[in-house]
Amino acid sequence: MNRVRWSVGIGLLMVLLLAFVGGCDKKETAAPETKPDAQAQPADQPAQQGKTEEVAFDEDAKPKTFAGSHILIAYQGAMRANPSVTRTKEEAKKLADELAAQVSKAPATLPDVAKQKSDCPSAPQGGDLGTWMSGMMIPEFQAALEKMEIGAVSPTPVETQFGFHIIRRNTPTPTEEVMAEHIIVMHKDTIRPQEGVTRTKEEAQARAKEAADKAKAAPDTFGEVAKAYSDDPGRNLPAWTTGTGHMPKEVDAAVLGMKVGDVSDPIETPFGYFVLRRIELPPKFAGSHILIQYKGATRAPETITRTKEEALALAKDLRAKAVADPSTFAALARQHSEEPSASQNGGYLGAWMKGSMVPVFDEAIEKLKIGEIGEPVESPYGFHVILRQDPDAPPPAAPAPEPVPGQQP
The missing domain is CATH 3.10.50.40 (Chitinase A; domain 3)
Known part of the structure; x- marks a missing residue:
């Protein structure tokens, strides 16, 4: 699972990537959704948490x-x-x-x-x-x-x-989670060049080399160089896992050979010439939560009539029950959480990079140990009871289907 906050510029790059693979054999897919807050349901939600009190993990869930x-x-x-x-x-x-x-x-x-x-x-x-x-x-x-x-x-x-x-x-490319800043210089023969791009391939290559040389001479100025040379307004690529088809293979190969802080030579791809600066991955979290909303909270439906004080009291009560028996966390989330998907996934949010959630949520989970359930934390969406989980563990197994009355189990 790779949860990231997509920059404005990455939208352009994803359009280009999808245009390329769509012309060959890959399925038509949409770019992963942004997860702007702790209430939003991730687009690539993993297998859902089971109904049993013990958390089970599905080893076959990994693609x-x-x-x-x-x-x-x-x-x-x-x-x-x-x-x-x-x-x-x-x-x-x-x-x-x-x-x-x-x-x-x-x-x-x-x-x-x-x-x-x-x-x-x-x-x-x-x-x-x-x-x-x-x-x-x-x-x-x-x-x-x-x-x-x-x-x-x-x-x-x-x-x-x-x-x-x-x-x-x-043979597949090795998989490794990476992150980089980027400059992309297109030419008129790249796949779907931006409107107004008329430079030749040779001119694009020369421009990319000029940008790479300037960035190598002063790596800390990569952002300024990107603003001056890049055809993509975004500077940071979201974190991605190499060898999964999310980025051009040439970019995967280049970044795997770089250390954090290195600036690459121009990398030729079907979308233009890339210049990369590999950057350190932010901390990675995983967890589940129970969201208790109150009247007036962001995205709270009209059916929510409790006050903020009542919401906090309920969140504290649910936290006390979960601490007394952590194996019941998913069941409590399914029964009480007001995140729309919690009734099915037990409040499981999967894994994400720091910076993907609203700051108060990230700050709260960073203070917890894996397996620890924190005190209720308030965000614009209500009060969250958070369980920190291992981001490297397989996703929880899907729940058993509800029995149909009259049918043999």
Whole structure:
């Protein structure tokens, strides 16, 4: 789980990333939602906490990572086929069959063939799609890849709505949680360049090198250099896990080779040239909470009529019960918390980086030990009873379904 506060600029980068993968094989997805406060429900809520009093953990809940390259042979009428593609579906299938027979005998040749023949935006990168988590690719593509050994090429083309694919399974990029500041310099041939970008690739490369040289000479001025050179108004990338497909593979590879404080040389990607400065990750927290609201609290529904004093008294009472028997925390949250999702997830918020929650929430949980339940803390949303949990532990297992009356268990 990777909870982060998205900057204004990262929205632009996510649009570019989704445009790229959408033209190949990855599912249409939206950028993760911001979690602006402790009441907001995370977009990537993990498996929900169980109904049993003992907290169970699901080891299989952790997504697997995959990597691959491909050659896409599109046809007229296929989804997102370039207007220049005029071949029929039958012609595309015939060409794909020929290329599959050729490349499956010599998997190392796939990048060169992809550069010459593929209709995917990944063609200039030799068809390399990088690394992604399970569930990100469209089912037909993912199912075919999972049956293959690393290094193997599909002997027959795989058909999807985009056309026919010759797939090679690659070794995934190592996973590590990282964070960096960035400068991105686009050119007119990048994927969806910003309006008004007319510079050539050579001009973009020279501009990125100039920015990198200035940032290396005085790393503490990276922010000022970014303002002067970057085509993305955001400076900080949100924390991400390498090898999960959230950032271009070239960026993943570069940041893994950097120490905190290092500034990179220009990194060529399909979206332009990146210059990175690796920065230290903020502290990571995980926890559950019980939210008790009062009349007039932010986002409190009209059905909430209790006073602030009554809300505090109820929060203290629930905290006392949870401290007496911590295994009941989830059950108490499901029964009493006024966070909309608590009835299902037992108040579990998952893991997040410091700075993602409202400050008073982060400050409160930072003072607790893992497993400790704190005194009620007031935020604009009401009073929170917080249980600090281990951010590196697997997410709680999903609850057992409610029995249906009359049915055998």
